[in-house]
Amino acid sequence: MEYIIGVIGLVVILFLAWIGSNDKKKVKYKPIIVMIILQFILGFLLLNTGAGNALVSGIADGFGALLKCAGDGVKFVFGGLENSHQSTFFINVLLPIVFISALIGILQYCKILPFVIKYIGLVLSKVNGMGKLESYNAVASAILGQSEVFISVKKQLGLLPEKRLYTLCASAMSTVSMSIVGSYMLLIKPKYVVTAIVLNLFGGFIISSIINPYTVTDEEDVLEVQNEKKQSFFEVLGEYIMDGFKVAITVGAMLIGFVAIISLINSLFTWIFGMSFQDILGYIFSPFAFLMGVPLNEAVKAGSIMATKLVSNEFVAMTTLASGHLHLSIKATAIVSTFLVSFANFSSIGIISGAVKGLNEEKGNVVARFGLKLLYGATLVSALTATIVGLIV
Template sequence: MLHSLAGLGVLVALAWLMSENRRLFAWRMVLAGIAVQIVIAILFLRVPLAHEAMLSLNGLVDALMAATRAGTSFVFGYLGGGDTPFEVTNPGANFNLAFQSLPIVLVVSALAALLWHWRVLPVAIGLLSAALRRTLNTGGALGLASGANVFMGMVEAPILIRPYLDRLTRSELFALMSVGLATVAGTVLVLYASVIGTRIDGALGHIITASIISLPAAIIIARIMVPETATGTEVGDDVPALTFNGSMDAVVQGTTSGLQLLLSIAAMLIVAVALVAIADIALSLLPEVAGAPLTLERVLGWAFAPIAWCMGIAWEEAPTAGALMGTKTVLNEFLAYLALAGLEPGALSDRAQLIMVYALCGFANPGSVGIMIGGLTTLVPERRDEIIGMAGRAFVAGTLATCMTGAVVGLVA
């Protein structure tokens, strides 16, 4: 417990060292934000009723996976999980990521659009944004877009406040970018939960909780690195709304958006795994270290071990956890979750695994930074130079925020 508490202090100190104005340290806001994170973590990890509710979300994952499998097996046959026309001697080789796992993004994207049309998501976003305004004193525009990030993603959420993007203060714009990189979109929550569900009970609940905890974490880190010096931007009646011409139109548009995301994920996985292989081939040319060839995983493990330790993970487990954190930061969080799911039994303790589930839950990686820059500069081209200038710092802020979330979980787990 004291270990993770000290780690929180280190992470806040790192953000302060990178601040644009170290004299403007809003310590009351920082303490309030950390308190909010701890309360959320205690609620879902320690309060029996809330914890059981979180664990019960596993049933939702199973239902969505079964429904998706019905569709993929109909379209792709045994490649999509249907019955094979031959005897399978190696059942483990029967799994196909592209045709059995990734299509769940299509189903969730269509459901998300449908829930938006039925006004379920707007109500949830409104409640979350109101909570952010009350606890962290964010402006209405930032609160609305930040709350939407949990459900919509870092490119779609700013669309909700498009008329206000050119009015946001520099600190608010930076916070919006940081929140986008510190959370994950609702369209991939179930995908990630399906990957790690075999290792972590209630995986979907944990990933949703991680995004919610990372919201105040990202705002805290952003306000430290780029302090607020003006009044927050409030919203009026001119906030654009996503509209669909009926439920069927919502399903069609949601499916189309999901297809674009699915193709992007598949392409990024191909390239990322290939880049890892190239790096391992290059490192294998160097002399062995500690009796074993160098690999990207080992190098990242050493580099990120101190960060893993700051989150409350024992030093002997820190290189393994650091390798996961490095994979998430250098490549992407999906590959990191796949690596977590593939760890040998006993490689990480149950507590360390739980911390890493939370710490890996964020879009802070170079590919996502590029997507964020492209999306925001299209929405508000007049602030292009400012967005590009702060993108690197937002990448750091998003990473520190998810690490802070991991430390909070380490504090209460």
Template structure:
């Protein structure tokens, strides 16, 4: 009984720290802004929305069943994609190997670029079709209405923010292209922050494949993370860059959306967009892996510190350890979790999820769940260039504003995902089957 009580008190202490961490991240964002009078209504509203959505999704049997079924959907999509990759790439893409595999060899026959990443192209095409058939548009407009009323956003800002739940940070601004030239700097900063704190539907399946066996019902958690990070991003964006009354307000009228002229146009455009994303991911993984290796070689030459060689992971772990501790990670695990958060920021979330899947017993089940949410976002240095290029392409007149706001949006986006991780940490572990 004393041991059970001790574990209960320890869990309660971690939940309380996560709850305090939610407001600590709010305070950090406020300190990084002009430090005006805090918008208490928005703060409470955004925090309550985050907790309400997470609690509702995992408290009711129908929603839990829906989220649990998403992993099965991803598996079906992966099987269908494998049929395509096997036909196009043969055994390299997952088809039957013409060679005998040595079971004693310490090597994997899984080729990430040809067996996992092609799903990005398939999902990009499917997402475009679902938008053309108004399935995604209906869902986006529903969330946009909720955000507009609860978080007091303009029509364009709410639509752009809601679109980021399903679309990428460069695709969603296309929906509000007519409003971007006259959108206030505050709303523009908000759109960029939401883009950094969420992920696109086209890459969710990649994360799910990486987290298989690490987090139960990974697909449901990835979708939930992208959803509940929006209120956090809106709040932190408003704290770091409040709406200026002298700025021209974006129209609250309905924003027209017409991305594709036909289903065939949607399909071919989705494939083209997916191919660009596919090539971009491969290039980034190749280059950044090489750069990290070079840096690690250089750091290792400097000698060992505390019995271990210096590395990018260790340095980033020291920097992010206090932040993940605020999110509810025990200090004994903060170095490991901090390095994962650092990899996500310096490189991208694919590196981070790969590191998370290889932590073994270094992180508890609760810590792995928190980090699944904290890592789920596009806030990294390479994405800054991608977002800048995408926004300038659709709103060239806002080039100066986009360039000046992007670095700060990276900070607010990172804080938003950490805040989302803290929200999950503050909820009872039993809610998630822990």
């Protein structure tokens, strides 16, 4: 029965994407079917096979070693402020982002990341039936981040029609930055983080192909990535270190604000209605959680976490899940965890439109206009990934 519900959920998600399509007659179904099959294969390999478990363990161990090194730097600066009896979220989870960002800068300087991103993108373009630029951007977004990625394609921004611009922005919102993946792994199981990143990459193409179908001609399909001005090694390193610190501070500030506001709203709703705002959101989202494969008796609690991510951000939702107070089953935890690994929330609309506007004001205004549709598509990507995981685990 649970598989029937999961298949129904999958159909509903694709139908919701089709309902929001700009041009239903131009949807290319063959690449979509191929990518859905690939999602199932990759998800199964990552979650249910020895090779997949070994790969995820290797990645987790790698990030664990990096976080340990990051901890040495953090302790040198903040060691006296640490509470030996309690984990400090900012120090233990957010500040390691600075070190991971520095490593990304080194790989970028050595031309390793541009090479990997470009050629993985070219391979993906053969599978997804979309342009090379869209494929490049999706891979780059998963490494560089949802705002930084647009710097590498700023030459093309002014030339892109609205449909192609939507796909680029949807990829940025559907993925997560490699610099904060280690922080996610401290809150939820690494295997769910890795699986979500891989499935979201294809899910972004699937949903965008339905909501925003178009054909790119050979003349338009030119992959020319912006070459930044030549910088010395230490200039690049310093820039990425500061970028990582800005991300950590920004996420920390948003957490303070969102958690405090949610606490205030919960108190008001409890006083007026006898239940918290998150409980009410849980009831609203529970049918969707159920269709994704969450057992019915856990759907309200799972729906509450999913809604929290949408209205605030993934870190707020992950900390709620990591607290252990909800006592979700393994299946529900897998579904919710993979749903949370993306930037699909209201604040990302402002982040992405602001990033594009900083490079091209006209295109930034265009992004702001389709912001809600962007969030709609990115949320469906998260739901698609979660539903597939629910059918696999």
